[in-house]
Amino acid sequence: MRLLLFVLSLLFSNIVFSQEAQKDTIITVTDTIPAAEPEVNPADSVLRITNLNPFFTLQVDSVFVYDLEINKPPQHYFWFLKNAPIGLKIDKNTGVLFFKADKSFFKSGKLKYDIPYKVEVGIQNLRDAKDRSESSFTLMFYNTEVIVSRLKPTIGSTIQLEEGDSLQFRVQCEEGSFPIEQININSNYPISDFKAVNKCDDEFKWMVPYDFIRDNDTSRQKILVLQFIGTDKFRNADTATIRLFIKTGVNYPQKNLEHLQVVNEIKKYVTNLKLTFYMVSKNIKTNKNTRTTLDITGSSTAMLGTIISTSGSSSTSQSLGKILPSVGLTLVPVKEAVSPNKVQEQNTASQIRGTIKRLDYIMTENMLVGDRDPDILSKSKKLRDELKQSQLQLVDLPLVEFDPRYSEKDADAYFNNPKVNKKYKLKVQ
Numbered sequence: 001m002r003l004l005l006f007v008l009s010l011l012f013s014n015i016v017f018s019q020e021a022q023k024d025t026i027i028t029v030t031d032t033i034p035a036a037e038p039e040v041n042p043a044d045s046v047l048r049i050t051n052l053n054p055f056f057t058l059q060v061d062s063v064f065v066y067d068l069e070i071n072k073p074p075q076h077y078f079w080f081l082k083n084a085p086i087g088l089k090i091d092k093n094t095g096v097l098f099f100k101a102d103k104s105f106f107k108s109g110k111l112k113y114d115i116p117y118k119v120e121v122g123i124q125n126l127r128d129a130k131d132r133s134e135s136s137f138t139l140m141f142y143n144t145e146v147i148v149s150r151l152k153p154t155i156g157s158t159i160q161l162e163e164g165d166s167l168q169f170r171v172q173c174e175e176g177s178f179p180i181e182q183i184n185i186n187s188n189y190p191i192s193d194f195k196a197v198n199k200c201d202d203e204f205k206w207m208v209p210y211d212f213i214r215d216n217d218t219s220r221q222k223i224l225v226l227q228f229i230g231t232d233k234f235r236n237a238d239t240a241t242i243r244l245f246i247k248t249g250v251n252y253p254q255k256n257l258e259h260l261q262v263v264n265e266i267k268k269y270v271t272n273l274k275l276t277f278y279m280v281s282k283n284i285k286t287n288k289n290t291r292t293t294l295d296i297t298g299s300s301t302a303m304l305g306t307i308i309s310t311s312g313s314s315s316t317s318q319s320l321g322k323i324l325p326s327v328g329l330t331l332v333p334v335k336e337a338v339s340p341n342k343v344q345e346q347n348t349a350s351q352i353r354g355t356i357k358r359l360d361y362i363m364t365e366n367m368l369v370g371d372r373d374p375d376i377l378s379k380s381k382k383l384r385d386e387l388k389q390s391q392l393q394l395v396d397l398p399l400v401e402f403d404p405r406y407s408e409k410d411a412d413a414y415f416n417n418p419k420v421n422k423k424y425k426l427k428v429q
Contacts, residue, residue, distance in 0.1 A: 047072055047123060047133045054136075058101050060113075060143045068095035070123055070133075082120035085139065086110050090121070097121075101141055113177050116140045147176030151183070151230045151240035159242065163249030166207045171228055171240070173200035178232040186227040197228060210251040221247045252372050259368060259380045266387050270359050274411040276397065277352045281420065348397070353424050355390050356415070362386045 051069045058064050068090075070077065079095045081088065088099045105111040117139045125131035155169040173180050183197050185204075194206035213222055224244040231237045366379040373379070414420060 047077075047125070047131055049121070049123065049133065049135055052121070052135055052137060055138045055140075057140050057142060058099065060101050060103055060106065060141065060145075062101055064097065064099040064101070066097040068097065068121070070095070076126055077123050078126060080122050080124065082122070083117075084119050085117045088119065088139070095123070099139075106141070106143070109175070111141060112175065113141055113143050143177055145177075146236065148236045148238055149176040149178065149180045149230065149232060150174040150238050151180070151228055153228065153240050153242060155242065157242055159244050161208055161244055161246045163208050163210045163212055163246065164251060165249065166205070167244070168203065168205045170201060170203050171197045173230065178234060178236065180230040180232055180238070183228055183230045186229065188225045189222065191224070200230075208246055208249070210249065210254075212246060213248050221245060250372075250374075250376065252376070255376050255380065256368070256371060259376060259383070262380055262383045262387065263363060266359055266363055266383060269387065269390070270356055271408055271411075273352050273356050273359075273394075274415050275408070277349055277356065278411040278414050280349045280352065281414070350424055352394065352397070353415075355394060359386065359390060 048071055049068055050071050051067075053066070056064065056066075068079065074093075074095065078092045079090050080092065081090050084090075087102065087105060088097070090097050101111075106113065118136055119139055120134060120136045122134040123132060150173070152172045152174055153169055154172060159167070161167065171183060180200055183199060183202070185197060189212075191206065193209075195204060196202075197204050213220065222245075224246055226242045226244065228240045228242075229237055230240075362383060366382050368376060368379065
């Protein structure tokens with residue numbers, strides 16, 4: 001029994017030994033350099049926004065929400081914005097940006113398309129004023145619907161004008177998706193000497209010339225159509241049309257000179273008439289004295305012949321008495337030849353005086369009232385017609401334009417003399 005147990009123990013020891021002999025004999029090499037421990041980063045002490053996008057684009061009628069973050073606990077900080085466009089807001093506690101791009105902002109002109117808006121955003125520590133950070137981003141809006149910019153002149157579409165009037169107005173712009181960059185002008189009639197409009201808010205100036213309506217035109221009115229065509233960078237166009245109804249006008253500077261010229265011609269003609277009246281009236285007075293002398297001489301001669309004829313007794317005296325009366329009678333035709341009848345000259349002087357009075361009255365009645373007298377055409381025509389009529393009535397009258405014996409002052413003083421006025425005054429019996 002003991003022997004059996006001894007044998008079994010030997011067999012068991014052999015088996016154990018054989019298993020230990022089958023173990024891996026490769027020696028594992030151990031690294032003698034100590035491994036570096038993972039580095040632990042110190043806490044970030046500089047305040048900054050960690051997720052800020054530098055550029056945002058928004059479409060009209062869209063909603064924009066963006067949550068900004070920082071590298072520190074946000075409960076001790078507040079947010080703020082600078083130069084923010086209308087409608088852009090930020091939650092001062094959480095840093096959430098919010099914006100709704102409403103169309104009303106763009107229609108009213110408060111916001112514009114395709115224009116970058118630079119916005120400054122900042123974060124501030126509530127306890128430490130030095131602990132703050134500021135940055136910026138760009139916000140731009142776009143619209144898929146193209147709105148054409150419009151031209152808005154500062155006057156109505158229909159204007160009434162006359163030749164010589166001035167026209168002045170501005171061409172404003174109502175901007176749409178893209179601003180107007182250029183403005184051109186078209187017209188149905190050629191015009192000149194006007195101030196052109198090239199861009200928005202430019203001023204158009206033009207004075208209607210007096211020869212705009214020609215003498216050979218069938219109508220006394222023309223319709224001038226002005227078209228202002230504005231285009232943007234994509235050649236989208238808008239046209240503003242203005243119709244000008246232009247009538248014939250009065251060229252007052254020229255017509256004033258014509259009126260003055262007619263008045264000067266009448267004054268010169270009146271002066272010559274006064275000199276002629278002065279000489280005709282003087283001739284009438286001289287002829288009257290001559291007539292009186294000849295009448296007395298003729299009467300004396302006839303009476304002398306009668307006395308001799310009746311008182312004489314001799315045949316010679318009687319013969320002389322028959323001859324002398326015939327001498328007195330023959331003096332009458334000689335007297336008519338030397339001193340003609342004064343009725344014709346009297347009528348001529350009266351006609352000249354009446355013409356002078358009428359022309360003076362016409363000049364006073366048709367004098368101008370200011371530089372832009374509305375009746376200047378009719379007054380000038382009246383003066384011209386009266387002058388022509390007076391010249392035709394006295395066409396056979398030799399005018400005295402210059403005589404060294406008389407002066408204009410003498411003729412005027414004689415014409416206004418009360419005795420002369422009484423002599424040619426109309427008498428009613």
